[in-house]
Amino acid sequence: MTELLIRGGTVYTPDGPRQADVHVTDGVITRVEPRLAANGKAVDATGMYVLPGAVDVHVHSRDPGFTEKEDFGTLTAAAAAGGVTTVVDMPNTVPAVDSAGVLESKAAMAHSKARVDFGLWGLLRSGTTPEQLEDMAAAGAVGFKAYLAYSFSLSRKQVLYSPGVEDPDLEAPADYGTLARLAPVVAQLGLPLAIHAEDPTVLAAFRRPLLTYDDLLESRPPDAEAVAVSAAAAVARESGVHLHIAHLSSALGLQAAEDAMQVGTSMSLETCPQFLLLTSQDFDRVGTAMKMLPPIRTAADRDALVDGLRRGVISIVSTDHAPHTDEEKSQDFERAPAGSPGVQTLYLSCLQLAKDLGDVWRAPRWASQAPAELVGLGEHKGAIAPGFDADIVIVDPRGKTSVQAEHMRSRQRHAALAGKEFDFEVKEVFLRGEPVTRGSRTRGRMVRPAMVAG
Numbered sequence: 001m002t003e004l005l006i007r008g009g010t011v012y013t014p015d016g017p018r019q020a021d022v023h024v025t026d027g028v029i030t031r032v033e034p035r036l037a038a039n040g041k042a043v044d045a046t047g048m049y050v051l052p053g054a055v056d057v058h059v060h061s062r063d064p065g066f067t068e069k070e071d072f073g074t075l076t077a078a079a080a081a082g083g084v085t086t087v088v089d090m091p092n093t094v095p096a097v098d099s100a101g102v103l104e105s106k107a108a109m110a111h112s113k114a115r116v117d118f119g120l121w122g123l124l125r126s127g128t129t130p131e132q133l134e135d136m137a138a139a140g141a142v143g144f145k146a147y148l149a150y151s152f153s154l155s156r157k158q159v160l161y162s163p164g165v166e167d168p169d170l171e172a173p174a175d176y177g178t179l180a181r182l183a184p185v186v187a188q189l190g191l192p193l194a195i196h197a198e199d200p201t202v203l204a205a206f207r208r209p210l211l212t213y214d215d216l217l218e219s220r221p222p223d224a225e226a227v228a229v230s231a232a233a234a235v236a237r238e239s240g241v242h243l244h245i246a247h248l249s250s251a252l253g254l255q256a257a258e259d260a261m262q263v264g265t266s267m268s269l270e271t272c273p274q275f276l277l278l279t280s281q282d283f284d285r286v287g288t289a290m291k292m293l294p295p296i297r298t299a300a301d302r303d304a305l306v307d308g309l310r311r312g313v314i315s316i317v318s319t320d321h322a323p324h325t326d327e328e329k330s331q332d333f334e335r336a337p338a339g340s341p342g343v344q345t346l347y348l349s350c351l352q353l354a355k356d357l358g359d360v361w362r363a364p365r366w367a368s369q370a371p372a373e374l375v376g377l378g379e380h381k382g383a384i385a386p387g388f389d390a391d392i393v394i395v396d397p398r399g400k401t402s403v404q405a406e407h408m409r410s411r412q413r414h415a416a417l418a419g420k421e422f423d424f425e426v427k428e429v430f431l432r433g434e435p436v437t438r439g440s441r442t443r444g445r446m447v448r449p450a451m452v453a454g
């Protein structure tokens with residue numbers, strides 16, 4: 001029996017923050033009470049915050065398929081360094097995770113490298129059958145992701161953005177008919193349906209060469225997000241499926257989502273630190289590290305998203321951690337691919353935003369509790385309470401962290417948030433009661449949703 005006591009900190013419990021010690025036995029939290037006695041290892045957390053490990057439900061490991069960009073080892077090392085103790089990987093790796101067999105082999109590979117726990121999304125695309133979804137659910141998929149604006153090249157084994165491109169080798173992206181056809185199946189399985197919400201016909205109408213940041217903004221109007229959110233909500237609503245909007249980026253998209261929620265659509269909204277902390281005005285300073293899709297937009301969009309978070313309409317902050325190589329990102333604007341690493345700064349970003357909104361204890365709700373619930377892990381992760389996994393992050397509220405690309409543990413050394421200063425410092429991170437530090441041999445496990453029907 002391995003015991004651990006974390007003593008003297010301010011602990012985030014389901015009832016809010018309080019002064020308590022946290023007792024852990026064999027990786028599970030057993031007691032959260034003042035002045036507990038230590039039988040084994042004790043850690044002094046006096047003056048510190050004791051938080052549940054973050055659950056980042058939107059990362060791209062790039063593994064398998066693009067391991068020159070990232071792999072499960074480097075992804076989860078970066079996650080661990082920032083207090084993210086569970087990552088949920090998107091299915092657009094190669095081969096795409098569209099069957100139970102692919103999901104199982106990806107899980108085995110990830111298990112051999114992961115430093116923190118991980119879950120896997122399955123892919124829902126135009127040719128997907130109900131049986132494929134059922135088999136992936138049985139194999140442990142946390143839910144399914146549909147890319148409304150991306151295509152898949154089977155022969156070139158690539159995942160591409162390509163609305164408006166005529167190419168017989170590209171399989172069409174998921175469409176609203178596909179969502180209407182498969183939403184009842186996903187609902188029956190009790191899993192969430194996540195979408196990349198950009199409408200491909202709107203994007204096709206605004207397609208142009210991307211020579212400058214303004215071109216990028218004009219090519220991805222917020223209308224594309226709003227149309228996709230509204231249409232997906234319209235076709236999903238009747239089925240009762242839970243629709244999850246990934247990386248919400250615009251005021252217009254937020255309004256469309258709120259309209260859909262008001263008429264009873266079961267829906268959760270996720271946004272990302274880069275949309276909450278940056279605007280298009282930062283491009284001159286940051287450069288291609290902030291080229292991503294959907295794009296980082298105007299100050300008005302940022303303000304609307306921050307307000308959505310403040311009002312609780314947006315409940316989840318995840319990162320869309322999407323590395324490309326430093327070499328690829330240092331090309332000119334047109335050639336630099338879209339996406340950047342971000343998992344390592346999730347918790348610090350949330351703490352800073354929550355502090356700036358006047359209640360620092362919102363951060364563990366956005367980064368840990370709400371995302372854990374989305375992917376069916378809410379009974380074991382997302383809170384510090386008896387029976388929960390001892391995924392624990394100790395944060396110093398008097399520390400300072402300056403985000404610097406060279407401190408990133410991702411395989412890549414660039415970051416959209418480089419230069420940001422946070423009034424917090426991650427001091428220690430535990431995965432199921434074991435410290436996750438550089439050099440430790442802690443191993444992540446695959447997590448599965450608890451609430452799968454049947």
Ligand SMILES: [Zn+2]
Pocket residue numbers: 058060090320322
């Ligand atoms: Zn993504």
